[in-house]
Amino acid sequence: MDSIDADASVLVAAPTGSGKTLIAEYAIARARSLGLRAFYTTPIKALSNQKFRDLQNLYGAHKVGLVTGDNAVNPEAPVVVMTTEVLRNMIYSQSTRLDDLGVVILDEVHYLQDAYRGPVWEEVIIQLDPEVQLVCLSATVSNADEVGDWLSTVRGRTDVVVETTRPIELVNHFALFDNASKQCEMFETVISGEPNRHVQRLLSNASQTRGRSSHVGGKKPRRFSSPTRPEIVELLEDNSMLPAIVFIFSRAQCEDAVHSCMKAGIVLTTLEEESLIREIVERHCENLTQDDKDALEFHNFIDDVASGISCHHAGMIPMFKEAVEECFVQGLVKVVFATETLAVGINMPARAVVIEKLTKYTGEHHQLLRASEFTQLTGRAGRRGLDDIGHAISLWNPFVDFEQVVGLALSRSFRLSSAFRPTCNMAVNMVRNHSLDGAHHILNLSFAQFQADKDVVTSEASLEGRKRELLLLERAMADKDSLDQSANSSGTTASSVEAEISLRSLRPGDIVMFDASNIRGRGLIISTAARRSGIRLTVVTPSRKILDVMAKDLRSLPLKAGHTDLPVPFEPARTEFIRESATRLTKARIDETMGKPMEEDRGPRVIDSPLSHKSIKRLRNEIEQMENRVGNRAGSVGSRFMDVIHMLEELNYVSDWKLNEKGEMLAGIFHESDLLIVEVMNRGLLDNLSVNDLVAVLSTLVYEPRGGDTGGAPRWPNEQVRQRFKKIERVSEQVQSIQHERGMHQHRAPNGGLAFETAAWANGRPLSKILDVDLTPGDFVRSMRQLIDLLRQIVATTSNPSLRDTAEHAAKALDHGVVAAASGASGK
Structure with missing residues (x-):
């Protein structure tokens, strides 16, 4: 807080529940007291929604706004919550909403290592006005000083605050089912910093006995197995470890876990708690029609939650998830079976966390959780002010050794690495807003470049300071005559340049x-x-x-x-x-x-420097030498950027460092398939379509089947949509071929798996006729919201009046029923 008061930026790396939120609230309060705005950014929309509600409760609904890709509530408020992508887009568009911005809170800043979202964080950090204070909140990372060093280099003074001690002690446990005694047993994983010897002997003896067995048909059945899900719940209840989150890396398995507990007759709520739960769920879902409720099996959902057990995953609609979150925070729901997305920032602490399996399927094979992933999941264990101890429970698994469990429990290593890579949208916005040298300067300030060669980033920061000095010198030279005249008349008037430098110091x-x-x-x-x-x-x-x-x-x-x-x-x-x-x-x-005049040791050396052509020439020479040194050392980041530029030149987006019409369109399309979308627009593949056909065609660029499953042959609403998709496929293959030749990241192939359903929804078909076993409500709603966002981007970027009009009507046609209710869920 002292650092914030001193106008320094800060990096706070600390465990969950350490009070990082208090730091953010202090920075917001300080900005407001100075008449400045505060932005609170998060990596995902769900976390933005939660922070929006929290800050509304703190400051009042009229003082807090929310801006996500598809939703805007009170965006001119003094405090605005948004996803990091929204802030990046505001910087590129030079939004006037940045004019009176005092502080930006970057929550979950360790997301800069995320392969998809990470580059956005670095774009914001590098390009945000350096006078805006940054408050970066992160999980505990082992290289926090390195991150802080980079932030200080590119943004000025940044103080690093690191806390490794959890505010609530965490005890790791190892649980198994003993087939000999027919009992669930639980042991501490680590005792006095060493693996639990009793567990080691127990597992070793069982392994030796099984290996020596002459059991008919091969080896003797295992003595130990993993507890069933109802057994896990009973184990937690017997040991007073509720409320608890049980992490399962599968949406379907989360649903199955709830059903198995219901089938076992487990009820964890009193009649009074059940009544409160039903009231909360009904409130969150009040905007759903009866048809929507029937399609979503609302009555089954509310009965499950009323028993004190629920699931939480991305396949659920936002209203269901938010209802579960509120019930859990209030202590009404006692067990939540959740996928790992629940561990990303959402404030749902529990007394205990169970990790059902310490391996996760990557799409190709199963791999052991990384220490950072294990730490993030177990970080939910222990409620500040309610629990003295938090419990993290790992379950027995035949494919994971006990020593590996111990290794995860004892690991403190979580090194943050950059995932920065130049993208097509980034490149055209660089061309639009910067010179070629300026673009390379920004890229050379990236954390990726810093980790590759710290000296390049340091030199770029010094070079930027020298260029500011030169600019001030040149302005001062131009101002000298008027300054002399003014001084002759009044004797006391300061030049604007000198005055600005004095105030800056x-x-x-x-x-x-x-x-x-x-x-x-x-x-x-x-x-x-x-x-x-x-x-x-x-x-x-x-x-x-x-x-x-x-x-x-x-x-x-x-x-x-x-x-x-x-x-x-x-x-x-x-x-x-x-x-x-x-x-x-x-x-x-x-x-x-x-x-005597103030010392100028903290600002550019203009007042003490002779305002002469000689000093300007000397400074220009110094800058030229520094640019040559930086140019000779700058490496892969700049090279990858130029690969993108050359490809965009080949495709007629950029010519002589200026944007062509296609380049201007691309600058306004923020999507992982941005280049493909603009190619499709430019080739007229979205023209002369009805509203229903337009959304069906565009859905092929938005829909992403889970697990890479194509789901068989797509259903098409009509032949025209199918023919447009075939043409889009050919365009996609052409662009992917160019990307492959240049060794660049390739966009996802278009997929028609949602075309029929999207057209039907735009045409007013009820949800009950849309969903099937392969399409979860949460996936459908999320795809529709993403499609609405893309349609609005097309409205803002296309030069075709007919397409603009159709896209505008198409966005409205999709925004009804559960899709519209999901958008407004967080704004109530």
């Missing part, structure tokens, strides 16, 4: 002598903010007035006269804070150097 706590239009005499700076109109100081006077001072207000350069600590806590909106600040200002001793 000041920090909160500095005591300054002012000669300005609104203050003459001593003032204490309590905050500084960089706006497009210039530096703004917020100043307290001895008479307890609060004033804003900018360069335009100054009659002469301010003089630093001393420094004092600001009152703690930093609450400038409170009368007590202002009174104490004024008292400290009055009592402070003035430096003997008060009558």
